[in-house]
Amino acid sequence: MFTELHEDILIDVLHSLSPFDLAALAQTCKASHKLVSRHGWPYCVRSRPRPSYSLSSSRSRWTSLIHAKYDVLTDEAWKTQMFVARPLSNPWSRKNAPALAISTNRLVVASGNDIHCYKFGVTSSCNETSAPPVTFEGSYSLLGGHEGFGIITAITHVSSHGHADTFFIAFRGGIIEYIILSPSAADADDHHHQQLLPLTVTRTHATTLTNGDFSESLSSTSQFLLSVSSNGSATLADHRDLTGLTDTPLPQPPSPSSHQLEWSSSxxxxxxxxxxxxxxxxxxxxxxxxxxNPTAPLPIYYLPDLSLPSSGIPSVLLTTENFSSSSSPSTSTASPSAVYGLSQAPPSSAWGSSPDIVVGGWHDGKVRCYDLRVQTSSHITIPHPYHSLSSPTLPSSTSVGAGRNWIEVPALKPTLSLHNPRSHGQIYSVSCGGGYSSYITAGTDNSILSFWDVRSRQSGWSVHAPGNDPSPIHSVVLESSRCFGATESRPFVYDFGPGVTIDTYPPITPSPGDKLKLQGNGIDYHVRKYTHN
Incomplete structure (x- = not known):
């Protein structure tokens, strides 16, 4: 009999089976069921990563079988473009460019002067029919101390400690603050608490940008904070003197020190x-x-010593698929170009789960993917110092040969380019993940989100945000089963996972003039979608 084979052989066989094969084998006899439960489902989950912040707490309580079943049903929903569309709030009173930040505890939506917090709940290991809930925790104004300049321009999650989260938040006035969001002790000890208590918001001044400048984007790790400003100043800092954070997990974030954030390189x-x-x-x-930048709006800087190079010379410039070394430099004027969104590749992309894959959302409406491991023989001639490249006119071949203010930098073409042929809007935001961990999504004009499966780039499709708000999608976070996004009017979610009920997301009472249309099931809201073919 099959089960009489040596266990090592049986395990090797299980590792080659699909989830459907494992399910069939588990039903043949008690011995097979035990073998699949012990070795088959755990390996199935490990070998098919489906990263998700919002499901993290629930997954830690699920059995491997429930985990695998959830992922399989989610993947099938992605394949058939079946999801539940939900707005997460009524329209905001003022329109701003919102930004999203996510942790294993909550989603934070920064818009205007406020942050809006949504807590990720937990389903029990025995309840496989209900999706993990998302509950509105509250809105918190950060206007105090920033009157006249309190519009939030950027946010990044730094770390989580128990049920508390830490963030850096930038304001239009140039101020950057270190924020700690902590639940009450009662709420922190009870995932199923029905009456959520207010969060405690601890604010610490980190630094202030000068000369009327402010941060447009923040990116962080447990040690470093990277900022790029509206005027083009990029700065890197080790924030540990301020935050007191370490690589060792702590039940609560340490109290911030009185140190100011000091930029180590720029x-x-x-x-x-x-x-x-x-x-x-x-x-x-x-x-x-x-x-x-008209010629190279996506520079890469390698940081072998974890500092930005004082020379300012990029390590490599990421170009379009039409770039040719022979055509650069030229005396012609380049077309305006910009990159508004950056992400890393899906875990199951054709390139493998590598941090060396960069995904960029471009002004021309294309999403371009680059593999930094690829060797390139192409070069682009740029002015030195590099900031002179903001001038759209490139030098003549004579001036390049004679001048000493021009240098050659490696240029890398994309390995994959994606676009929605039915939309000519620019890309404002990008994110990666989704079903099979192989999707890229991009937020564009007119509240449109476009999706592509990198395994079959011809199968792209797009969908409007709930309410069809006349706004770009400024920020997007793509997980295995959920896609969170935000227009100028409100945040929303598309949920591809099983078990979504009327209680999974915060209830919405449509306001006068709102274009939301609730479907007959009382759960899903109408959205318009179409394929790119």
Missing amino acids: LNFQTPSWASLLCPTSSTPYAAFGIS
Whole structure:
């Protein structure tokens, strides 16, 4: 009999089976059921990563079987484009460019002067029919101390400690604050608490940008904070003297010190800048920037000593698929270009789960993916110092040969380019994950989110946000089963997972003039979607 084989052989066989094969084998006899439960489902979950912040607490309580079943049903929903669309709030009274930050505890939506917090609940290990709930914790104004300049421009999650989270938040007035969100002791001890108590918001002044500048994007790790400003100033700091954070998990975040954040290194692009991505986990740590630039709006800087290079010269410039070394430099004027969104690749992309994959959302409406491991023989000639590249006119071949203010930098073309042929709007935000951990999503104009499966890029499709708000999607976070986004009017979610009920998300009472249309099931809201073919 099959079960009489040596256990090591049986385990090897189980590792080659799909979830459907494991389910079938488990039903053949008690011995097979025990073998699949002990070895099959745990390996199935480990070998098919589906990263998700909002499901993290529930997954820690699920059995491997429930975990695998949830992922399989979610993947099938992605394949058939089946999801529940839910707004997370009524329209805000004022329209701003919101930003999202997410942890294993909560989703934080920063808009205007306020942060809106949504707590991730937990389902028990025996309740496989209900999706983990998302509960509105409350809205908190951060206007105090920033009157006239209190609009939030950027937010990044730093670390989680128990049920508390830490963030850096930037304001239009140039101030950057270190924020700790802590639940009450009673609420922290009870995931199922029905009456959520207010969060405690602890604010610490970190630093202030000068000369009327402010941060457009923040990117952080447990040790470093990277900022890029509206005027093109990129700065990197070790924030541990301020935050007191370490790599050792703590039940509560340490109290901030009186130290100010000190920038250890900096660059200046002297051109509007929009996005930053700090990656310390690559074999060579790097920082990527999305800037406005006619020829190279996506520079990469390698950080072997974890500091931005004083020379300001990029390590590599990420270009379009049409770039040719022979055509650069030229005397022609380049078209305006910019990169507004940055992300890393889906875990199950064709390139493998590598931190060396950079995904950029471009001004021309394309999403471009780059593999930094690829060797390139192409170069682009740029002015030195690099910030002069903000000028759209490139030098003639004569001036390049004779001048000493021009240098050659490696140029890398994309390995994959994606676009929605039915939309000509620019890309404002990008994120990766989704079903099979192989999707890329991009937020564009007119509240449109576009999705592509990198295993089959011809199968792209798009969907409007609930209410069809006439706004770009400024920020997006893509998980295995959930896609969170935010327009100028409100945050929303598309849930591809099983078990969504009327109680999974906060209730919404439509306000006058709102275009929300609730479906007959009382759970899902109508959205318009279409394929790219």
